[in-house]
Amino acid sequence: MIYFDNSATTKPHDEVLHTFLEVNKNYFANPASIHAFGVEVNELLEAARNQIAHIIKTKPEHVLFTSGGTESNNFAIFGVAKENKHIGKHIITTEIEHASVLEAYKTLEKDGYEVEYLSVDNKGVISIDELRRKLRKDTILVSMMHVNNEMGAIQPIEEAAKIIHQHSRAIFHVDAVQSFGKLEVQFNGDAGPDILTISGHKIHGIKGTGIIAFQRKLNIAPLIVGGGQEFGLRSGTVPVPQAVALAKACRIATEHLQENYAKFTKWRDHLMDFFNTFGDHIYLLSTKEGAPHILSFSVRDLKGEVIINALQKRGVIVSTSSACSSKQKKTSHVVEALNVDSHFKEGVIRISFGAKNTEKEIEQFKEIFKEVMKELKGV
Structure with missing residues (x-):
């Protein structure tokens, strides 16, 4: 099997699984207990x-x-909105966020918050000028993904952070789920986010692990109340094996970041050039300015499911847009925001690389894809 769906989830590193099992086996006590x-x-x-x-x-x-x-x-969105509504109820996000952000914003909209959405260009990138225009004195929150999960667009986080911090009192939340471990992600004063969110299973960690992190102490409402764990913001017994396994995955990801970045960039650029040999049969949604581990393309007048099935029969695993919404029979909101031509809207395929992939798989994929195009399109 050639697994090219790493933006949906990754195969855990053996070291991460070993850590998880060892901590479960040998350190099973409740971390809130006062005994030794x-x-x-x-x-x-x-x-x-x-x-x-x-x-x-x-x-x-x-x-x-x-x-x-x-x-x-x-946690970031509801926590900030609830605790800061005395300052204002104006919040901003982009048209191409993950559903966990967009649906949270829609819920707040029903609760009386005023939501504004930043548009993107055909490369999936926001306009800093539009962000500046939409910021107000009563803006309390701006949420923005660092890397788009469907086509890899990278948002200008540093520039956005400076504008937000200079022109408002808003808290800047960056969804770094698709960027952490692939791009440099860290807090950076006024040139960085106030809140970062990260997921473990996107970086060869285990599912059910993640973090929310703050640059400084913020006014944010608790997510879960009860025993007061996690500094009173997320009550409940903390699963130590998951936390330790996540730390291991984070360390491995950052240690190999530069190596993987170079490798993924080479593969993405190589496949883009390969897809361009099919002329107007294929449309590339991703660009070479985007994140190197995500490559989205579309085949003219073909549904994504048809391409996925043809590739799967030959042992290649890819996805259509976001795995979180790929089972829904509708065009992705990201594809709509990019104004993709109607001939290509239903055929979007996402290839996403991970640390387990090899150069040999790239070459094998090219040969397999040629077979699929000959079968489905006669080219």
């Missing part, structure tokens, strides 16, 4: 928190463990 075993487990939890805080350049007490990207995004 509980204290030992809590020290392990805090070591994991410290490691992640060091990587993203914040204080350990500003890192909270969650169940993944969706929870972290919901």
Whole structure:
């Protein structure tokens, strides 16, 4: 099997799975317990928190463990909106966010918040001028994904952060689920986000792991109340094996970031050139300015499911746009925002690389894709 659906989920590293199992086996006490075993487990939890805080350049007490990207995004949006509504109820996001952001914003809209959406150009990138125009004195939150999960567009996070911090009191939330471990992601004063959200299973960690992290202490409402764990913001017994496994995955991802970036860039550019040999039969949604691990394209007048099935029969696993919404029989909101021609709207395919992929698989994919195009399009 050639697995090219790493933006949906990745295969966990053996080292991460080993860490998870060992902590479950040997450090199973409740980290909130006051006996010596509980204290030992809590020290392990805090070591994991410290490691992640060091990587993203914040204080350990500003890192909270969650169940993944969706929870972290919901936590950031609802937490900021609820705790800061006395300042204003104006919030901003983009047209191409992940559903965990867009649906949260729609929920707030029903609760009386005023939502404005930033448009994107045909490369999937926002306009800084439009962001500047839409910022107001009563803007309390701006949410923006660093890398788009469907076609890899990279948003100008640093520039956006400077504008937001100079022209408003808004908190800047960046969804880094698709960028952490592939691009440099860290806090950076006024040139960076106030909140970062990260998911473990996108970086060869295990599912059910993630973080929400803050650059500084913020006014944010608790997600879950109860025992007061995670600094009173997310109550419930903290799953230490998941936290330690996530820290291991984060460390591995950042240690190999430059190596993987170069490798993915080479593969993406090579496949783009290959797809261009099919002329107007194929339309590229991704660009060479985008993230190197995501390559989205479309085949003229073919449905994505048809291409996926043809590739799957030959042992290649890819996806149509976002895995979170690919089972829905409608055109992706990202494809709509990009104004993709009607001949290509239904045939969007996403290839996404991970650390387990090889150059040999790229060459094998090219030969397989030639077979598929001959079968389906006669070219």
